[in-house]
Amino acid sequence: MKRLIIFFLILVIAVLIGVTVKIDPGYMLIAYRQWTAEMPLWFAVISLCFLFVLLHTLLIAWRSIKNFSAFYRIRRKLLRTHRPYILTRQGLFAFLHQDFKKAEKLLTKGLRHNRLAPINNLVLAAIAQEKHQPKKAEQAILAASRSASEEQMLINVLQARLFMQNNEWQSAFTLLQSLRAMEPENPLILNALKTVYIHLRQWHDLVKIFPLLRDLGEAEKDKDLLLAYCRGLNQLGQPDEALKMIVHFLNKKWDDALCELYGLITSSHAAKQVKTAEKWLKCEPKNPVLYLTLGRLANRSKEWQDAENYLMSSLQLSEHRDAYIELAFLYTAKSENEKALEMFHKANLLTD
Structure with a gap:
């Protein structure tokens, strides 16, 4: 309704203007020196309006062209800036999918942007390690060192891992110890130290960092860590604590190596240790390692008949050296x- 009224008013005004122009059209005279221009007034008004609209349109078009040009420049700059990020992201995905050739190609292209260079060089060093190219890995680490001081911690941890791969365990130990002094709870440092401690049999140090690794969720996932930790506890005079850890783990998830260690640890509660192992027979009735463990425990308790039965059962399931030595x-x-000599002889044959 509102639009209809407006349209009607415009129509009335147009009619009135038309009638007025017809009665008295008027005229406009423009004179400049000897040049003159004469035209009806209505034509001059329409011409001025048209000229205004034309100029306004041209101004808008000019601004649009300027804005488009600026947008194009910004877009090119953004693409130029973000391309290395895209290449790095694609390279990291390729690295995670173990497509090292593609990852190396993409990450090398991404090196053109200085801010990404440290990340790219670190991953390139990791790729070189995977491909057993230690010299190339060292070069990438050096390049990362030159390009970013803030990533120095990551670079040092990677350097330590390179030491490990090259069997330079003492160098890795020294470097990681100095890093941990600066960042005691850094997960990367702790994980690397764990590997070094296990290799160097630094049980005392491993026991110290185990609670931190457990908080990170590493203890439950890493069977080798738990095995080394329990050995460390036993060597440090805490056998009952080691056995407690082993029982807790084996009750949740069976592992032959932990079961064997269980039989090698001497407890102050030997009878309880035997009963716990006997309960596992319900779940592992045909496990030669469990029978070997029970045989060792019975041997230690001087339960000769039980020990012999358990050890013979172990050998029936799987012939192995340790069972012969226990016998x-x-x-x-x-x-x-004579029987002892025979068992030693059989053990030696298996060794050979």
Whole structure:
């Protein structure tokens, strides 16, 4: 309705203007020196309006062209800036999918942007390590060192891992110890130290960092770590604590190596240790390692008949050296020397 009224008013005004122009059209005279121009007034008004609209349109078009030009320049700059990020992201994805050739190509292209150079060089060093190219890895690490001081911690951890790969364990140990002094709870440093401590059998140091690794969720995932930690506890005079950890883990998830260690640790509660192992037979009735463990525990408790039965059961399931050696010790303790010699002989044959 409103639009209709406006349209009607415009129509009335147009009619009135038309009638007025017809009665008295008027005229406009423009004179400049000897040049003159004469035209009806209505034509001059329409011409001025048209000229205004034309100039306004040209101004808008000019601004649009300027804005488009600026937009194009900004877009090119953004693309030029973001391309290295895109290349780096694609390179990292390729690295995670172990497509090292593609990752190396993409990350090398991404090096053109200085701010990304440290990240790219670090991943390139990791790729070189995976491809067993230590010289190339060292070069990438040096390049990362030159391009960014703030990533120095990452660079040092990677350098430590390179030491490990080259069997320079003492160098890795020294470097990581100095890094941990600066960042005691850094997960990257702790994980690298864990590997070094296990290799160098630094049980005392491993026991110290184990609570931190457990908080990070590493203990439950890493069986080798738990195995080394329990060995460390036993060597540091805490066998009961080690056994407690082993039982807790084996009750959740079976592992032969931990079961074997369980039988090698001497507890102050030997009878309880045997009963716990016997309960596992319900879940692992045909496990030679479990029978070997029970045989060792029975041997230690001087339960000769039980020890012999367990060890023979272990050998029936799988013939292995340790069971023969335990039987040899058993027969030696019972003064059955011929049987003991026979067991030692069989153990030596398996060794050879």
